[in-house]
Amino acid sequence: MTNSQSLRARIHELAELIRNHDHRYYVLDDPELTDAEYDKLFRELRDLEGAHPEWVEPDSPTHRVGGAVLDKFTKLKHRVPMLSLANALSEEEFIDFDQRVHKFLDRQPNLELEYFAELKFDGLSINLTYEEGLLTHAATRGDGETGEEVTQNVRTIKTVPLRLTTKSPPRIIEIRGEILLPKKDFVALNQEQEKKGEKLFANPRNAAAGSIRQLDPKIAAERPLVLFAYGVGMTDYSMPETLAAYEDLLATWGFLVSPERKICRGVEDVLTFYQRIKKIRAQLEFEIDGTVIKLNRLAEVDQAGYISRNPRGMIAFKFPASQETSVIEDIVIQVGRTGTLTPVAHLRPVRVGGVMVSRATLHNQDEIDRKDVRIGDTVVVQRAGDVIPEVVSVVTEKRTGNERRFVIPDHCPICHSKAERKEGEVALRCVARNCVAKLRERIRHFVMKDAMNIDGLGEKIVEQLIDEGLVKTFADLFDVTKEQLLELEGFAEKSADSLVQAIAASINPELERLIFALGIRHVGERTAKLLSQHFQTLNDLAKARAEELELIQEIGPEVSKAIIEFFTDSEHQLETKKLLDHVNPQKPKAKISGGKLSGLTIVITGTLPTLSRSEATKLIEENGAKTSSSVSKKTNYVLAGAEAGSKLDKAVELGVAVINEQQLLEMIENS
Numbered sequence: 092m093t094n095s096q097s098l099r100a101r102i103h104e105l106a107e108l109i110r111n112h113d114h115r116y117y118v119l120d121d122p123e124l125t126d127a128e129y130d131k132l133f134r135e136l137r138d139l140e141g142a143h144p145e146w147v148e149p150d151s152p153t154h155r156v157g158g159a160v161l162d163k164f165t166k167l168k169h170r171v172p173m174l175s176l177a178n179a180l181s182e183e184e185f186i187d188f189d190q191r192v193h194k195f196l197d198r199q200p201n202l203e204l205e206y207f208a209e210l211k212f213d214g215l216s217i218n219l220t221y222e223e224g225l226l227t228h229a230a231t232r233g234d235g236e237t238g239e240e241v242t243q244n245v246r247t248i249k250t251v252p253l254r255l256t257t258k259s260p261p262r263i264i265e266i267r268g269e270i271l272l273p274k275k276d277f278v279a280l281n282q283e284q285e286k287k288g289e290k291l292f293a294n295p296r297n298a299a300a301g302s303i304r305q306l307d308p309k310i311a312a313e314r315p316l317v318l319f320a321y322g323v324g325m326t327d328y329s330m331p332e333t334l335a336a337y338e339d340l341l342a343t344w345g346f347l348v349s350p351e352r353k354i355c356r357g358v359e360d361v362l363t364f365y366q367r368i369k370k371i372r373a374q375l376e377f378e379i380d381g382t383v384i385k386l387n388r389l390a391e392v393d394q395a396g397y398i399s400r401n402p403r404g405m406i407a408f409k410f411p412a413s414q415e416t417s418v419i420e421d422i423v424i425q426v427g428r429t430g431t432l433t434p435v436a437h438l439r440p441v442r443v444g445g446v447m448v449s450r451a452t453l454h455n456q457d458e459i460d461r462k463d464v465r466i467g468d469t470v471v472v473q474r475a476g477d478v479i480p481e482v483v484s485v486v487t488e489k490r491t492g493n494e495r496r497f498v499i500p501d502h503c504p505i506c507h508s509k510a511e512r513k514e515g516e517v518a519l520r521c522v523a524r525n526c527v528a529k530l531r532e533r534i535r536h537f538v539m540k541d542a543m544n545i546d547g548l549g550e551k552i553v554e555q556l557i558d559e560g561l562v563k564t565f566a567d568l569f570d571v572t573k574e575q576l577l578e579l580e581g582f583a584e585k586s587a588d589s590l591v592q593a594i595a596a597s598i599n600p601e602l603e604r605l606i607f608a609l610g611i612r613h614v615g616e617r618t619a620k621l622l623s624q625h626f627q628t629l630n631d632l633a634k635a636r637a638e639e640l641e642l643i644q645e646i647g648p649e650v651s652k653a654i655i656e657f658f659t660d661s662e663h664q665l666e667t668k669k670l671l672d673h674v675n676p677q678k679p680k681a682k683i684s685g686g687k688l689s690g691l692t693i694v695i696t697g698t699l700p701t702l703s704r705s706e707a708t709k710l711i712e713e714n715g716a717k718t719s720s721s722v723s724k725k726t727n728y729v730l731a732g733a734e735a736g737s738k739l740d741k742a743v744e745l746g747v748a749v750i751n752e753q754q755l756l757e758m759i760e761n762s
Contacts, residue, residue, distance in 0.1 A: 105136040150253035164239040167230040170325035203357030207387040209349040214271035224260030247312035252345035265324030320346035381409035412473040426528035430520040451480040465494035542608035566669035689715035697735030
């Protein structure tokens with residue numbers, strides 16, 4: 092063996108040794124070397140790689156120290172969307188979920204279902220892509236469809252395998268998991284932040300997310316982040332039959348998986364698991380906010396189906412909201428984008444469920460009166476669903492007599508215009524056209540991630556643009572120039588260029604995003620998507636009548652009234668017209684006319700050879716057909732894969748045509 096061959100072999104040997112010791116230390120908690128012995132190996136590898144960079148392996152342990160500083164994060168589309176879970180906030184709600192799943196699976200009510208139960212980590216969701224066993228990409232969840240690529244930062248996490256520990260890895264697989272910061276390390280990090288005079292993190296989840304979203308990977312490398320793996324996206328791998336077996340497989344590939352997990356038989360078994368985890372929650376090393384309960388068999392998860400972005404065979408069984416007491420020091424009015432005056436309690440800061448809370452919503456005057464909330468009161472505060480702070484009740488026995496009643500003013504606190512309460516509503520609204528508070532909230536909503544998704548347009552910059560008179564309508568955003576930005580405090584050449592480019596990059600939004608961005612009352616993301624699919628253009632939506640709107644499933648009289656009021660308002664008409672001079676909304680692909688799938692209803696069952704269920708659904712809908720979760724006489728085709736269940740039996744019984752994946756693709760290609 093030549094000297095070169097010997098050195099290259101030593102680099103490979105050292106990399107293998109260090110990977111093995113990393114796994115033993117960080118995943119198995121069973122180290123074999125002292126820190127000094129480990130450091131000696133690591134220094135030797137680093138020195139050899141420095142002398143021979145051409146021999147550095149793509150999964151070298153030295154990559155964990157952090158790479159070059161990034162200019163910005165790029166967007167990365169997930170091959171399969173990252174779905175979210177519906178919540179159960181009580182035992183009754185979980186029992187209701189179980190009963191629904193029985194119906195989805197066509198099972199007798201007395202038949203116990205097999206669930207896989209594990210911890211619901213309170214961290215940052217991440218999607219890891221492995222190709223031929225090597226980690227190639229890592230992306231945040233984002234909006235479920237597209238996230239931010241954070242590969243360099245994720246490579247620094249010691250519990251993320253840079254190479255799967257298997258001789259026969261999948262050709263490609265997306266592995267989903269949660270990035271966490273242990274509780275003790277969160278405390279230490281905040282102590283360090285305080286010493287430096289820097290902003291403290293609100294909770295471990297916030298700290299984990301903040302670490303991963305640093306442009307300098309060395310910052311992430313310095314923090315003891317941990318990844319737990321649990322999910323799967325796109326893959327060509329022959330998956331195990333159950334989620335429990337899949338997590339066992341992840342463990343053999345080098346991942347940490349939930350330390351508390353169990354196959355449960357029926358509701359009682361799940362409730363026992365839930366209560367046990369609730370009792371030991373405080374002793375766990377990581378923050379959790381509940382348990383996740385999933386049908387264990389993957390075929391049953393598919394059979395149960397999906398609604399919007401939620402799999403119907405899985406649920407987040409969350410813990411009750413955390414509660415603490417605090418004192419209301421003041422009540423102020425917040426003006427929303429539709430002019431709603433919302434009373435907000437300013438509290439003496441208190442930690443609730445691991446988060447420092449200093450404000451809580453009081454909703455409206457009726458709620459204030461019903462709970463008899465006064466300035467100076469000691470109150471019970473909770474984070475509803477462990478997220479939104481609210482005042483639950485008043486501790487009346489702690490009153491001193493100095494408390495003051497509060498009445499929402501009949502005018503806007505920002506523009507001082509008269510506020511009105513419409514018939515049938517509980518909220519007071521500022522009706523002024525030129526209210527700067529309404530404009531600020533409307534613009535903030537317009538640019539947010541789930542709407543137009545304009546990077547870099549945060550709250551402070553929106554306020555600057557409005558205060559300087561540069562933005563008075565949505566359309567004005569697209570006329571902002573680099574020169575104007577350079578006149579504003581905090582902007583330099585690079586930041587001004589970046590913002591102008593980000594605004595320009597948003598001029599071809601998906602129609603559903605644009606509809607949501609307009610901020611129409613009662614029109615959330617789901618409704619915006621339904622409207623975009625039905626009307627195809629913003630102009631057609633603007634001309635819609637109530638009868639047509641209410642033909643759309645999930646849209647009732649209240650929503651249709653709000654839509655019509657928005658588009659018949661003269662100022663909104665003018666604003667929308669100006670906006671369409673700057674942006675070119677993209678028609679949804681779900682209504683392709685003239686293709687052989689137009690007008691068809693297709694039911695998917697079983698596991699397809701190459702397409703995931705969500706990919707197949709998207710493909711079908713983009714080519715004009717509808718997908719359904721149940722088979723009936725109105726079903727045109729059943730798309731069946733391996734382990735097809737009762738839907739296939741029903742199709743045979745009703746005489747519905749059954750096709751496979753290849754036949755579906757041929758139908759589309761020949762359309």
